[in-house]
Amino acid sequence: MGLIEVNHLSKHYQIAKRQEGLGGALRSLFHREYMTKMAVQDISFAVNRGEVVGYIGPNGAGKSTTIKMLTGILVPTSGEIRVNGIIPFKERQKNARQIGVVFGQRTQLWWDLPTIESFELLKQVFEVPDQRYRQNMATFSDILGLGEFLYTPVRQLSLGQRMRADIAASLLHDPVILFLDEPTIGLDVVAKERMRTFIKEINRERGVTVILTTHDMSDIEKLCQRMILIDKGRVMYDGELAKIKERFGKERVLIVDLEGEATDFSIAGAAVIKQEGNRMWLRFSRDEVTASQLINQISEKYEIKDVTIKDPEIDVMIRHIYEKGMDGQADYQQE
Amino acid sequence: MILEVIILGTFKMYGEFSRKSFQRAAAYRFDAWTRIIGNVMFLFMWGFIWYGLYHGKGEVEGVSFQAMLSYILISQALQGLHGAGTPLWEIQERVRTGDIAMEMLRPYDYPTRMLFSDFGSITFYFMTAIVPLYTVLFLVLKPVVPTSFSQGGLFVVSAILGYLIRYCIELTFGLFTFWLVETGGVEDIFYFAISLFSGSVIPLWFFPGWLEQVAGYLPFQGIFFVPNSIFVGQLTGQAVWDALLSQVIWLLICYAILRFVWAKASMKIVIQGG
Numbered sequence: 110m111g112l113i114e115v116n117h118l119s120k121h122y123q124i125a126k127r128q129e130g131l132g133g134a135l136r137s138l139f140h141r142e143y144m145t146k147m148a149v150q151d152i153s154f155a156v157n158r159g160e161v162v163g164y165i166g167p168n169g170a171g172k173s174t175t176i177k178m179l180t181g182i183l184v185p186t187s188g189e190i191r192v193n194g195i196i197p198f199k200e201r202q203k204n205a206r207q208i209g210v211v212f213g214q215r216t217q218l219w220w221d222l223p224t225i226e227s228f229e230l231l232k233q234v235f236e237v238p239d240q241r242y243r244q245n246m247a248t249f250s251d252i253l254g255l256g257e258f259l260y261t262p263v264r265q266l267s268l269g270q271r272m273r274a275d276i277a278a279s280l281l282h283d284p285v286i287l288f289l290d291e292p293t294i295g296l297d298v299v300a301k302e303r304m305r306t307f308i309k310e311i312n313r314e315r316g317v318t319v320i321l322t323t324h325d326m327s328d329i330e331k332l333c334q335r336m337i338l339i340d341k342g343r344v345m346y347d348g349e350l351a352k353i354k355e356r357f358g359k360e361r362v363l364i365v366d367l368e369g370e371a372t373d374f375s376i377a378g379a380a381v382i383k384q385e386g387n388r389m390w391l392r393f394s395r396d397e398v399t400a401s402q403l404i405n406q407i408s409e410k411y412e413i414k415d416v417t418i419k420d421p422e423i424d425v426m427i428r429h430i431y432e433k434g435m436d437g438q439a440d441y442q443q444e
Numbered sequence: 445m446i447l448e449v450i451i452l453g454t455f456k457m458y459g460e461f462s463r464k465s466f467q468r469a470a471a472y473r474f475d476a477w478t479r480i481i482g483n484v485m486f487l488f489m490w491g492f493i494w495y496g497l498y499h500g501k502g503e504v505e506g507v508s509f510q511a512m513l514s515y516i517l518i519s520q521a522l523q524g525l526h527g528a529g530t531p532l533w534e535i536q537e538r539v540r541t542g543d544i545a546m547e548m549l550r551p552y553d554y555p556t557r558m559l560f561s562d563f564g565s566i567t568f569y570f571m572t573a574i575v576p577l578y579t580v581l582f583l584v585l586k587p588v589v590p591t592s593f594s595q596g597g598l599f600v601v602s603a604i605l606g607y608l609i610r611y612c613i614e615l616t617f618g619l620f621t622f623w624l625v626e627t628g629g630v631e632d633i634f635y636f637a638i639s640l641f642s643g644s645v646i647p648l649w650f651f652p653g654w655l656e657q658v659a660g661y662l663p664f665q666g667i668f669f670v671p672n673s674i675f676v677g678q679l680t681g682q683a684v685w686d687a688l689l690s691q692v693i694w695l696l697i698c699y700a701i702l703r704f705v706w707a708k709a710s711m712k713i714v715i716q717g718g
């Protein structure tokens with residue numbers, strides 16, 4: 110039994126069609142036409158205690174919709190969810206006590222008050238015992254460096270600081286599970302790194318299970334053993350990141366700079382995917398030919414000035430899966 | 445015993461919202477004090493208008509100018525207090541941005557927590573702006589004031605009932621945002637009804653008969669007209685009790701409507717995603 114169980118989960122939104130003109134507006138008073146948006150379609154997965162799972166997908170893939178259903182503020186159209194034994198939407202408040210939630214694009218802190226005041230408020234709301242509250246505050250201040258802005262009004266915090274405060278706020282009541290919806294969105298590199306370190310630490314030190322959504326692949330690379338890739342409301346892949354790399358990582362790109370113009374350039378075992386003046390991009394597969402074989406072949410016909418080998422970027426692999434599915438031919442374009 | 449602990453705990457939690465709101469109002473005290481300037485400006489405007497209307501007349505409809513002055517003063521004071529609560533546009537904004545949906549992730553009742561938040565900011569405004577200012581005004585202008593302890597007490601009860609009625613109506617109107625694309629109309633209706641039918645600036649006894657009757661059938665008169673009239677002594681004896689009873693009934697009705705609309709709104713959030 111997983112800590113979180115999701116079975117054949119779907120969410121369809123009904124969107125009222127806007128009708129044209131005054132007549133349409135009048136007609137829509139009496140009769141509205143609806144369009145169905147299938148935001149999440151037949152998703153199943155289970156998460157075990159202590160895992161850090163990356164829920165990744167492009168904008169509009171259905172990530173937030175899934176998180177909202179897991180937290181209980183959205184009722185599934187069909188399918189089942191259990192979060193630590195609780196059906197979230199049926200026992201929303203009970204569920205709220207065992208989970209922490211951060212939506213990256215909004216804050217749960219009181220905008221006009223010093224950060225510490227929001228923490229105190231949440232202490233009351235979740236009835237956190239004094240001693241536990243002090244311990245938690247000490248720990249979070251330590252790793253998140255909250256000390257420097259605890260007495261600053263939230264509206265004056267930088268985005269990075271606000272995110273740190275928000276994540277600390279979501280953990281004050283010692284939740285078993287932490288849901289993070291785009292926790293790194295809009296952050297600069299340093300702030301992102303800091304956030305990732307904290308999430309890792311919380312998971313390791315406290316055993317908090319983390320589900321985070323993102324469209325930033327490096328979040329996944331740095332944080333998650335496992336990722337669930339979704340697109341258009343469907344799971345495209347669920348498993349280790351390493352497997353993806355193995356499956357699609359065989360493909361590499363060799364970039365060669367030649368002396369002089371290369372006309373009718375062709376080499377067995379590699380495909381030209383791009384050409385800019387004397388610079389050529391050649392895609393090849395590790396299974397078929399090695400890089401040194403390729404370079405040898407090329408140097409027999411042309412004069413080589415410089416070569417670089419590029420590992421496939423994870424983003425590109427992901428895009429490939431989006432476009433062709435897991436089983437599709439690996440013939441993506443590398444930029 | 446256990447029940448006591450739960451009730452005490454719940455009260456402490458909601459009370460914390462009042463405290464935080466109080467602190468927030470304190471942080472924004474400059475804002476509160478600019479509001480009071482506006483409040484006083486309206487006070488003088490209405491004062492002069494009524495002074496002009498009363499010119500040369502001892503009483504109008506059996507009401508002396510001193511009583512009318514008192515009516516305007518207490519009405520402006522109450523309006524000032526109401527203005528310190530969460531305004532309609534802010535509720536609409538919270539619906540629009542989806543912030544209200546996030547509150548459903550908390551183990552509390554949203555309408556109740558909003559009410560307690562408003563208590564905090566109103567208390568701050570009451571202590572730092574309304575009390576000092578209106579004490580001075582009453583001392584200087586010497587209008588009619590309650591002559592007995594019970595009249596004063598009934599006024600306070602009525603004023604609180606009035607605030608609660610307004611709170612229910614305003615939040616309900618704010619929640620309509622869930623179903624509307626364009627909310628300007630709702631705002632207009634709300635402010636029109638509040639300023640006309642509540643007796644905030646024109647006491648209902650000056651209304652033409654038919655309009656007074658219409659106002660009598662609406663909940664808005666319970667917001668300012670009833671407490672103001674008790675304050676200036678226009679409602680006395682049995683009439684006070686009748687008026688209070690009608691306030692209580694309206695409060696219950698408005699609260700029931702609020703709960704109904706909130707239940708519908710919550711359903712909309714969880715089914716349609718806000």
Ligand SMILES: Nc1ncnc2c1ncn2[C@@H]1O[C@H](COP(=O)(O)OP(=O)(O)O)[C@@H](O)[C@H]1O
Binds near residue numbers: 174
């Ligand atoms: N409340 C809603 N009503 C109608 N459509 C919605 C609503 N919320 C989201 N959608 C649509 O559902 C899809 C998934 O949205 P979302 O879960 O927010 O995606 P993500 O978080 O992955 O960007 C999008 O096409 C979005 O436009």
Ligand SMILES: [Mg+2]
Binds near residue numbers: 173290
């Ligand atoms: Mg999203």
